[in-house]
Amino acid sequence: MSVRKRIGVYPGTFDPITNGHFDIIQRATLVVDHxxxxxxxxxxxxxxxSTDERVEMVRDELxxxxxxxxxxxxxxxxSLLMHFAVEMGAQVIIRGLRAVSDFEYEFQMAGMNHRLNPQVETLFLMASDRHQFISSRFVKEIGRLGGDIRPFVSPRVAKRLLSRFAQEMPLPADTTLPLQAAP
Structure with missing residues (x-):
């Protein structure tokens, strides 16, 4: 008797991928095989x-x-998420939840996805308490305004972000931005 491989899809824009996303990835691997x-x-x-840059960023962190x-x-x-999930052979879609406001949107999305294909379940994982407030949007805003993004992203992602921000708006020559992981 062969055991069916549990396949999950964790979708997102990941612009950029944050420590909160990595937390969900790690925890999702406890419930799926692939x-x-x-x-x-x-x-x-x-x-x-770009999409290629975001894919590369995620791959670099794995x-x-x-x-x-x-x-x-x-x-x-x-494509439509449900089409992608079916194409990948997934039985489950993994979604992370940070707050009640996430739940309302995700609840509606899960309902629509279930109507599109009741064979694919949606599994919600609550963000760990230390990551509940992190969002890619906030990380970009903090970084653009010169704030310390190290607690929210890996050192490699921080370096990419700071490099991109420097291209958008060159910083004064005497400005140094820390790239090491926060203690």
């Missing part, structure tokens, strides 16, 4: 990084997190 991190093209959100023996792959998609 996790596909689906990077949505989602040009409507006006991403800071060796630095524990996946509990599950395999993890990263793929870009620009």
């Amino acid at each position: 996790l596909i991190v689906g990077v949505a093209r989602n040009a409507g959100k006006g991403p800071l990084f 060796p630095h997190i524990s996946t509990h023996g599950a395999t993890v792959e990263v793929r870009a998609f620009d």
Whole structure:
């Protein structure tokens, strides 16, 4: 008797990927055998990084997190999430929740996805308490305004963000921005 492999999709824009996203990825690998991190093209959100850059950012971080023996792959998609999940052979869509406001949106989305395909379940994972307030939007805003983003993203992601911000608005020559992980 063969055991069916549990496949999950964790979709998002990941612009940029944050420590909160990595927390969800790690915890999702406790409940699936294979996790596909689906990077949505989602040009409507006006991403800071291209889809290819976001895929690369996520892939670059995977060796630095524990996946509990599950395999993890990263793929870009620009279709309906349910179509992507079915194409990937997923039985579950993983979604992270930070606050009640997330729940309302995600609850509606899960209902619509269930109507589209009742064979694919949505699994909500609550953000860990230390990551509940992190959002990619806030990280970008803090970074653009010269704030310390190190507690919210990996050192590698921080470096990419700061480099991108420097391209957008060059900083004075005497400005130094820390790139080391916060204590």
